[in-house]
Amino acid sequence: MRRRVTLLYLLAALAAFAGAARVQPELLRLRRAFHLTQADPLENMPPIVAFTTVALGGFRGLLVDALWMRATRLQDEGKYFELVQLAGWITKLQPRFASIWAFHAWNLAYNVSVMLPAPEDRWRWVRHGITLLRDDGLRYNPGSAQLYRELSWLYQHKLGQDMDQAHFYYKRAWAEEMTRALGGERPDFDRLAAAPRDLEALRAVPGVAELLAALEAAGFTPPYDHVLDADPPPEPLATRPADDPATRALLDFLRARRTRETYRLDPLVMKAVDEAYGPLDWRLPGAHAIYWARQGVPFARSRFERISLERSIFQSMADSFLRGRMVENRELGYFALTPNLALYPRVRQAYLDALEEFPTDDSIQVAFRNFLSDAALIFYTYNLEARSREIYNELVQRYPTAAVPGGFEGYLYNLWQEYGREASPGQASFFVESALYQSHLWRALGDRDRAAGYARMAQLTWHRYMEIRKDPEFRARTGLPPLEEMDRIAQQRVREFIEQARAAAAEARSAENPPNP
Amino acid sequence: MKRVLAIAALTVRAAIRSRVLAALTALLLTAVIGLPLTIRGDGTAAGRVQILLAYTMGAAALVLSISSVWSGCAAISQEIRDRQMHLLAVKPVRPLDIWLGKWLGLTAMNAVLLAFSAAVVYGLLEWTARPAAIGAEERAALDEEILAARASARPDETEFETATREQFQKELAAGRVADGTHPQEAYRAFRHLRRVQFYAVPPGALREWRIRLPVAPTPDRPIFLRFRFAKSELTPAAVAGQWFFGTGDQARLTTAGEWPPDAFHSLALPAQPLVGEREIIIAFGNADPSGATVFFDPDRGLEVLMRAGGFAGNFARAGLLLLVQLAFLTAVGLAAGTLFSMPVASFVSISLVVLMKLSGYIGEMAGQRHYFAEAGRTGPGVALADHLLRLVFRGLRAALAPLDLPNVLDLLASGRLVAWGSVAGAVAIHLALYGGLLAIAGAAVLRRRELGLPS
Numbered sequence: 004m005r006r007r008v009t010l011l012y013l014l015a016a017l018a019a020f021a022g023a024a025r026v027q028p029e030l031l032r033l034r035r036a037f038h039l040t041q042a043d044p045l046e047n048m049p050p051i052v053a054f055t056t057v058a059l060g061g062f063r064g065l066l067v068d069a070l071w072m073r074a075t076r077l078q079d080e081g082k083y084f085e086l087v088q089l090a091g092w093i094t095k096l097q098p099r100f101a102s103i104w105a106f107h108a109w110n111l112a113y114n115v116s117v118m119l120p121a122p123e124d125r126w127r128w129v130r131h132g133i134t135l136l137r138d139d140g141l142r143y144n145p146g147s148a149q150l151y152r153e154l155s156w157l158y159q160h161k162l163g164q165d166m167d168q169a170h171f172y173y174k175r176a177w178a179e180e181m182t183r184a185l186g187g188e189r190p191d192f193d194r195l196a197a198a199p200r201d202l203e204a205l206r207a208v209p210g211v212a213e214l215l216a217a218l219e220a221a222g223f224t225p226p227y228d229h230v231l232d233a234d235p236p237p238e239p240l241a242t243r244p245a246d247d248p249a250t251r252a253l254l255d256f257l258r259a260r261r262t263r264e265t266y267r268l269d270p271l272v273m274k275a276v277d278e279a280y281g282p283l284d285w286r287l288p289g290a291h292a293i294y295w296a297r298q299g300v301p302f303a304r305s306r307f308e309r310i311s312l313e314r315s316i317f318q319s320m321a322d323s324f325l326r327g328r329m330v331e332n333r334e335l336g337y338f339a340l341t342p343n344l345a346l347y348p349r350v351r352q353a354y355l356d357a358l359e360e361f362p363t364d365d366s367i368q369v370a371f372r373n374f375l376s377d378a379a380l381i382f383y384t385y386n387l388e389a390r391s392r393e394i395y396n397e398l399v400q401r402y403p404t405a406a407v408p409g410g411f412e413g414y415l416y417n418l419w420q421e422y423g424r425e426a427s428p429g430q431a432s433f434f435v436e437s438a439l440y441q442s443h444l445w446r447a448l449g450d451r452d453r454a455a456g457y458a459r460m461a462q463l464t465w466h467r468y469m470e471i472r473k474d475p476e477f478r479a480r481t482g483l484p485p486l487e488e489m490d491r492i493a494q495q496r497v498r499e500f501i502e503q504a505r506a507a508a509a510e511a512r513s514a515e516n517p518p519n520p
Numbered sequence: 521m522k523r524v525l526a527i528a529a530l531t532v533r534a535a536i537r538s539r540v541l542a543a544l545t546a547l548l549l550t551a552v553i554g555l556p557l558t559i560r561g562d563g564t565a566a567g568r569v570q571i572l573l574a575y576t577m578g579a580a581a582l583v584l585s586i587s588s589v590w591s592g593c594a595a596i597s598q599e600i601r602d603r604q605m606h607l608l609a610v611k612p613v614r615p616l617d618i619w620l621g622k623w624l625g626l627t628a629m630n631a632v633l634l635a636f637s638a639a640v641v642y643g644l645l646e647w648t649a650r651p652a653a654i655g656a657e658e659r660a661a662l663d664e665e666i667l668a669a670r671a672s673a674r675p676d677e678t679e680f681e682t683a684t685r686e687q688f689q690k691e692l693a694a695g696r697v698a699d700g701t702h703p704q705e706a707y708r709a710f711r712h713l714r715r716v717q718f719y720a721v722p723p724g725a726l727r728e729w730r731i732r733l734p735v736a737p738t739p740d741r742p743i744f745l746r747f748r749f750a751k752s753e754l755t756p757a758a759v760a761g762q763w764f765f766g767t768g769d770q771a772r773l774t775t776a777g778e779w780p781p782d783a784f785h786s787l788a789l790p791a792q793p794l795v796g797e798r799e800i801i802i803a804f805g806n807a808d809p810s811g812a813t814v815f816f817d818p819d820r821g822l823e824v825l826m827r828a829g830g831f832a833g834n835f836a837r838a839g840l841l842l843l844v845q846l847a848f849l850t851a852v853g854l855a856a857g858t859l860f861s862m863p864v865a866s867f868v869s870i871s872l873v874v875l876m877k878l879s880g881y882i883g884e885m886a887g888q889r890h891y892f893a894e895a896g897r898t899g900p901g902v903a904l905a906d907h908l909l910r911l912v913f914r915g916l917r918a919a920l921a922p923l924d925l926p927n928v929l930d931l932l933a934s935g936r937l938v939a940w941g942s943v944a945g946a947v948a949i950h951l952a953l954y955g956g957l958l959a960i961a962g963a964a965v966l967r968r969r970e971l972g973l974p975s
Contacts, residue, residue, distance in 0.1 A: 080820070081748065081784030082934065084567035085574065088560045117756060118783035127563050168758075474809060475778060477757065 059096070067096045083115055087131050094139065101147040104140035108132040108153060112161055122172035129173060133157050137267050137295075148308040151299020155315040159292035163322055165428050168480045175338050178286040178329060183231050184261045186254065188284040188329065192274035198252070198259035202226070205256045210249030214239060231257050268294065280320055280349050284327055287340070292319035310364060313357045317367075320350040321374050325381075325429045330492050339484045341492060342381050342433050347390075350374065372402050377430070380418050384437025386444055386500075391415075428481045431468045435461050435483060439493035447501060462486065523613045527621020528628060531595065535629055544587055544633055551579035552640045565654040569666055572645055574933040580637035581842050581929070584630055588846045589873065591629075592853020593865040595622045596966070601861065605971055615966035619959055623847070623854055630846045638839045664742070665786075666935040669834035670825040675729035675802075677718070684714045702889065719816040721761075721806040728764070728803035734937075735828045736798060737791035744825040745787045745802065749779075752813040756780060759814055764803040765789055776807075781814075791826070800824075828937045837938040841928045841946055848923075848950040849873065855958040858965045879920040886913040922949045 059066065074089040090107040097103050112132025116125040136154045144150055160166070162173045182188075185195075199205040202225065206212050215227070217239035223230050230237055230253070243250045262268045268291075276294050277283050283290035296315035303309040327343030354371040361367055375398040383391035392411055399406040399414075407413045419434075442457035465486045472478040483489065535541050555575050561567035596619075599605040608618060647653075649662055688710050691697060697706045721727045737743055751759055758778035765773040773793060779785050794800055802824070806814050816822045852872055856865035875882075885891075891909050892902045925946060931938050 082570075082930075084562045084564075084570040084933075087562050088571070091560060117780065120780070120783075120785070124564075131562070474757065474760075 063096050067093055070096070078110075078115065081118065083118070083128075086111065086115060087135075090131075090135060091139070094135070095143075098143040101140070101144050101149045104136060104144065104150055105153045108136040108140065108157065111135060112157055116169075117167065122169035125167070125169045126173055126176050129157070129161055132161075141267070146302045148299045148302040148304065148312060151295050151302065152308070152311045152315060155292045155294075155296035155299070155312070155319070158288040158295065159315060159319045159322065162288035163292060163319065165481055170480065171338060174288065174340070175331075177288055178331070178338075181286040184258060184266060185285055186258055188286050189277075189282065190258070190262075190270070190273070190285060192270045192277065194251075194255050195259040195262060195270035196274070198255035205252060208249060208252040210247070211252055214243075214249045214253055226260075227253075227257060228261070230254075231261060272298065280316070280353060282345060283323060284329055284343070286329060287323065287327060289319045289323040289327055293323075306361075310361055310367075313360065314366070314370075317350065317353040317357050317370065320346065320353050321370070321377075322429075324350045324374075325377065325433065339432070339488070339492065340429075341436055342385075344382070344385065344387075347378055347382075351378075368402075372398065372405065375401075376405070376418060380415055381433055381437065383415055384433065385440060385496075428483070431464070432483055432489075435465050435468070435486070436489050436493050438464065439490050440496055443494045443497040444500070447497060461490075465489075523617045524621045524624060527608070527613070527618055528625035531622050531625025532629055535591070535625070540587075540591065541629060541633075544583070545636065547583055548580055548633060548637050549640070551583055552576045552637050553644070555579050556644065565649065565658040566662055566666055568648055569645060569662060570933040572641065572648060574929050576641045576644065577637070577838075577842075577932070578929050580634065580641070581845075584633060584637075584842075584846055585849055585873075588626065588630055588849040589853040589869045590866065591626055592623075592850040593857040593862055593869055595626060595854055595857060596962075597857035597860065597862045597865050600969075600971055609971055614963070616959065616963035619854060619858065619962045619966060623850055623955075623959070626850045626854075627843075627847045630850065631843055634839060634843055634846065638835070642835060663831075664827075665744075666933070667831040668827050668935045669829035669831065669937040670744070670935050671734035671828035671937040671939075672823045672825050673731050673734050674823050675719075675731055677715075679730075680715070680718050684711050687714070705889070715818050716815065719818045719821060721804050721814045721816075723806050723808055723811040723813060726764075726803055726805040728801050729822065730799060730801055731824050732799050733794075733797065733824065733826065735826060736796060737794045737826060739792045739795050741791055741827045742788040743791050743794065745789060746784060746823050746825055747779075747787075747816060748784045748821045749781055749814045749816045751781045751808075751815070753810060755810075756782075757810065759806070759808045759812060761807050761814070762805040763787065764801075764805070765794070766801055767794070767797050767799065768801070825936075831935075834932065834938050837940065837943050838928045838932045840943050841925065841938060844943070844946040844950050845925065848955060851951075851955045851958045851962075855962040855965075858962040858969070875916070876920055876923055879917070879924055882913055882916050882920060886910070886917040888913075923954065925950075 070089055070093050074086060074093065077083070077085055077089070090111060094104050094107055109132065112129045116128035116132075119125050119128065133154065136150055136157070140150045141147070141154070162170070162177055164170065167173070199208065206215065218227060218230060218237055219225075221237050221239055223233075223237055230240070235241065240250055240253075259270060262270060262273075273285070273294060276290075276297050277285075279297075280293050281290075283293065285291075293316050296312045296319070299312050300309070303312055323343055324346045325342055326340035327346055328341045330339045330341060351374075354367070354374060357367050358364075358371060375394055379391050379394040379398060381391075382388075382394060395411050395414060405414070407417055409416065438457050438461035442454045442461065444454075445451075445457060446454035465483060469478070469482060472482055532541075556572055559571050559575050561571045596605070599608070613621075645667075649659060649667065651659060654662070685707075688707050691710065692703065692706075697703065719727075745763065745765075749759070758780045760776075760778045762774055762776040773789055775787055775789070802822075804814070804816075806812075808814070849869075853865070853869045856869040856872075859865070860868060889910070890906050892905050926938075926942065928938060930936075
């Protein structure tokens with residue numbers, strides 16, 4: 004009798020387990036769908052996380068306290084070599100606590116980096132912060148809007164802004180990495196997405212097996228990752244034509260793999276982001292700030308989280324408009340960022356979207372007003388007066404207090420004067436560059452006096468701006484590039500503008516007088 | 521001595537027979553070789569070497585420390601429980617011989633295991649820093665800053681102390697100390713303030729400090745000035761200034777620059793102009809245009825580092841210091857094992873070790889005057905309770921303070937000198953004094969303990 008009862012219990016337990024196993028996937032799906040947990044349930048949990056979260060139980064807290072105290076002490080003593088490991092342990096002991104990840108990434112990228120004098124050392128720590136969030140934090144908390152926002156902030160502020168003395172170094176280093184990974188400012192997203200997923204599939208492409216054999220003979224062994232970093236490119240690649248299918252397949256494969264595995268970027272998502280907010284220069288941190296903020300939006304569960312992510316997007320876009328065009332001269336060691344005028348409609352739309360969703364949020368209203376104000380002046384200084392006037396009209400229509408007695412010209416004059424006094428580095432840069440642009444444009448149009456006037460204005464502004472930056476640290480961080488180099492860029496822009504105007508005129512002419520069939 | 525050696529040999533043989541030695545060797549090997557494979561450094565060669573030194577030697581020291589306490593506790597208490605001690609006690613050996621023999625056997629075993637771990641770590645270190653793995657520049661920096669034994673010196677505060685005491689006496693005599701304030705507490709606060717001023721440099725001012733060098737500079741090795749300061753403005757902007765180095769009133773070297781606050785900075789100075797000098801003057805001129813006052817951290821903010829020896833010697837001395845600590849832990853375990861059964865002995869020993877680790881906190885508590893009263897308690901018993909607690913903390917501090925040792929692995933990983941003096945001091949205090957007391961106490965207990973009680 005007793006045995007039968009035991010058997011009955013066992014059978015009941017077995018049935019309950021089977022039932023639970025059947026219901027579990029559906030429950031997990033519903034948890035995800037309704038955002039019932041802070042993060043998605045983890046599958047295939049790494050052993051270290053499984054061990055720390057399950058086996059250590061309540062003792063985790065004590066261990067974390069001890070590690071945290073050690074990290075604080077070492078940081079205070081200027082001994083940074085253990086901090087990456089300690090941050091890794093502390094976060095993995097509480098892997099689902101998003102704020103811990105955010106704190107440690109911030110600590111490494113902001114607090115530790117500025118303790119080091121050399122830009123390359125600082126950059127290493129900024130990268131440690133980024134990788135901690137991107138590679139581990141988001142892996143264990145794939146549904147945490149906070150972590151997406153923090154990662155976006157690191158790109159937008161730490162790399163994109165000019166608060167750090169070494170910000171130019173970061174921007175350059177990041178641009179170099181991205182150029183190697185993506186092949187240029189605007190990768191072919193479709194080709195990256197369609198690239199072979201593994202070496203087997205790659206070898207199946209005609210001609211690739213021979214190419215890989217040649218690379219191996221040249222010292223590039225599987226998984227061939229260093230091919231992308233080789234400068235100059237490996238001989239087997241350099242000697243083939245650029246449109247060689249095998250070369251293209253290999254480069255697409257390597258780039259797609261690095262994009263996905265190292266930088267955790269999905270080419271199709273990049274494409275969607277670029278279509279929604281671009282055209283973006285993917286070598287610049289702004290594009291990545293937008294990418295990560297956009298990825299976090301579906302996981303925002305509160306108004307605050309949603310606004311934070313939207314703000315990251317439109318602020319990064321506004322930054323990209325102001326400084327979203329990269330100019331680099333490797334020979335001269337020169338690197339600068341100038342306005343990306345093509346982004347204007349998308350940035351405006353991003354603000355409008357945010358305002359539609361949060362119509363009463365003052366910070367978005369103020370940011371949009373400032374953006375319109377900057378845009379009106381930038382377009383005007385690039386000799387696009389009609390566009391500038393259109394933006395000004397929108398500005399005063401939306402924000403009537405912006406109107407001044409002098410109308411459009413009066414407003415721009417006041418703004419010009421204001422910027423001359425308290426310009427941010429980005430504003431000062433476009434202020435000088437646009438004056439130089441006007442100078443070259445008027446010279447091309449034959450008005451030499453006017454051209455000389457603009458050139459004088461550019462010189463005056465450059466010197467006045469740099470004069471008050473006597474402190475070398477402040478100068479290095481917020482100073483402008485050499486005037487000669489800015490002049491060269493402006494000249495190049497005018498040349499491009501004239502070529503475009505000529506091409507458009509020729510097209511119009513040919514449209515008016517179509518060739519006889 | 522023969523008897524002690526014979527018992528030591530028996531202890532080692534028992535450890536080998538019970539496979540304790542083999543298990544420990546395997547555990548150490550796993551820790552020493554496996555750990556570096558899982559630890560992430562900061563991405564630099566220096567970071568890798570420091571991690572290797574701190575973590576692998578740290579892991580070996582931890583394993584051996586636990587095994588020392590545990591095997592010390594077990595060595596006598598288990599033998600008493602298993603009636604094996606009878607065989608030894610009835611022989612013509614004194615209880616002190618038994619105690620010392622056990623201790624020597626366990627310490628010898630620790631010495632072998634520690635030497636084995638150290639040899640593996642040293643090999644790994646050489647392999648990590650081999651010329652093929654790191655650049656010549658990185659290797660040179662490693663040799664200069666980490667794989668070295670650098671002695672440090674801080675500003676001489678003798679004159680400052682004398683002047684501060686005299687000034688305080690004047691303040692006291694003038695009645696400028698608030699009524700009811702304990703003179704010692706008032707002096708502590710007064711000294712703290714003066715010390716902050718001693719290390720502060722107002723804008724446009726120049727302040728100098730006298731430093732006695734630990735060794736005479738050699739012409740081919742640079743001297744490093746390591747400094748850190750805070751500034752009176754809450755901005756991260758660097759502070760402009762100039763350093764002066766020299767002897768007497770003569771500044772022989774000057775270095776101008778800008779340094780951000782709150783970070784450690786290191787300046788390498790050519791030693792040539794200072795060769796033969798044992799006392800130098802360093803001075804800092806604050807030329808910051810923003811007008812910020814600079815405050816050097818009085819405890820760690822200003823020090824001179826200079827090479828006083830090679831890494832191999834330092835590594836060996838660090839190993840010796842670790843061995844002394846292990847030998848002491850063995851003695852603690854043995855003494856506890858003589859007095860109690862195995863579980864109780866383990867608990868007592870671990871409690872003592874924890875107490876030693878908390879010596880810093882105990883020292884702070886001993887310096888406090890009120891405990892219950894400070895927590896808002898009132899009543900007739902509060903003063904008495906405070907007094908008793910103060911006595912307990914002071915007693916503990918007096919007992920534990922001599923056992924405080926510098927963190928030898930931190931010293932090693934930061935290229936700091938582990939001095940022979942520290943090793944000799946540890947031998948004298950940990951082994952001769954405390955170890956001797958534990959041995960005498962253990963032998964006395966063993967002499968009186970009834971070994972034949974029915975279980």
